[in-house]
Amino acid sequence: MYQLNDQQIDLILSDLRQRGIETESMRMNLLDHICILIENHLEENGDFGQFYATTIRSFYKEELRELEDEARLLMALNKGHLLLSRNQFFLLLFALLIGPFITYDLVWMVQTGPGWFIPAEIWVSTIVFALYPLLVLLVLFLTPDRFDPLIPHRAKILLGGRPLIRVMVMDTVQQ
């Protein structure tokens, strides 16, 4: 039976933190589980580093933070929440950021009656004010995964949990 020392336990804890396990309770559970696996299955003079690397890899599909995301989603399921795909999230942002300008133009057109005339200053202000958020959205939407750690293509966005908006890795998350 392998005996873990304090240094090795600190190393596991710090690795769990680095891999995105933010909740202390989840970290403690995983630490205990990993320690038991090591103590029960690693021989006395076995290679701790290699065994730990193999063990931790078996806990997830893509990233360890999947566990935390799954826990957050399961907790949110009983409360009011919205789970959006990346495209739906960008569509919602588009509606929130650009929608008011389009609505304003439409209302203007309806109010001015037949002719569908919008004066140049309204067109210009719509383009000027809507252009910046539109460009930001386009850049985020078209950024390849490797440059966008913020909203990867396989991510889902949970609205209504804690925090209010959370981007989650969705490989193991239940739908």
Add this chain to the structure above:
Amino acid sequence: MTYSPELLKGTLKTIVLKLLTDNKKMYGYEITQKVKELTRDKIQITEGALYPTLHALEADGLVTTEVEYIGKRVRKYYSLSPTGKAATREKLKELTNFMDTMIALLEIKPKMA
């Protein structure tokens, strides 16, 4: 033969709650081992499924926790709360009904003893 994770997903909460009914208090690793033992390795609960479920059960108030310090690490024991006991009965009833419905739906003939 082990069952696919998709089959187990919807039943994991019920499995954990029932185990806690029978065993009073358990910690994560113990739960995985107990399930393996009871199902003769047919069901192997992964860490990736178990801990999120335990955290959700705790957040829902269905289980309570107590900690034991083992040197530098902490072992978290889970046990059923009064709400959890009632929820377990409900979930078992629901699952039994669901299994009966699936048997009827898929026209599965029960094995003769």
